[in-house]
Amino acid sequence: MTHNTQQAVEALREQGYRLTPQRLLVLQIVGGGEGHMGVDEVFRRAKEAYPYMDIATVYRTLHLFKRLGVMTEVAIGDRLHYELTDPAGRHHHMVCQVCHGAYNLSPHYLEEFRATLVNEFGFEPDLEHFTITGVCSGCGAE
Amino acid sequence: MTHNTQQAVEALREQGYRLTPQRLLVLQIVGGGEGHMGVDEVFRRAKEAYPYMDIATVYRTLHLFKRLGVMTEVAIGDRLHYELTDPAGRHHHMVCQVCHGAYNLSPHYLEEFRATLVNEFGFEPDLEHFTITGVCSGCGAE
């Protein structure tokens, strides 16, 4: 069990949630992949390891870990993907509409924009799950 | 038939699409409402006027008008709403997570942010349908 996984399990128990084999499995699958993973792939791998696994459990588990801050949700195309929250600091994402690549974006780049909205409109943007779509340098170069 | 509606019909034909009673109806319903309208309400009103109206037709029509630039899509909560594109100039939206109000945001406020992403990462953000969620001044005041 990796360090990240340990921490996630502790976060669970601290909030009074129970550690079930299904939750551990989902955690290991997402943590074992590289970067973000789509719900369908999490489900496919989980069902391989434990054939009774239900898609509803996968959704509930991913949402729970997201709520606990253990996982971060990224919108890729029109589907949600999940990754272990970067312990080295939260970051936002730039998602390319062409290649579907997801690039990290430091919160620092959004601070100015946030300040403008607050000052001008008194509008406090929710940047917890901010993702901006567009075209990355590789796909945009003609 | 209002001026906006006329223009929308012309946009349709210029692209080789046909003007059907269903499309005209959806156009008039969305144009007749104040601000944005949810799909379910468009469908409800359309079915009142024309009982054979199908929900699939409503979706297809709204998507078509969006593609033509006639309508603008706004994410309110987890549902999409539609409004006639503001002819006085495109704008983005700030949507309040509490009261679900949608406030216009001039593109000018995003220009700086856009320039930063392009310069720093070569990432060209898609601001065509940019909507930022958060808490508005009314709901945020304690």
Add this chain to the structure above:
DNA sequence: AGAGTATTCGCAAACGGTTGCAATAACGCC
């Protein structure tokens, strides 16, 4: 105006995702 043709429609089935519920199982306590 009437015929031909490609588009659009209504319907039904399918999709991804969510929810209600009875059965199961994780945990706290003795």
Add this chain to the structure above:
DNA sequence: GGCGTTATTGCAACCGTTTGCGAATACTCT
């Protein structure tokens, strides 16, 4: 370790949205 409580699961039904398809119809051309 076994018992009781309560959270969690698997299942099935459901939701909003999309898609495939044959029938209907808007438009073009004569």
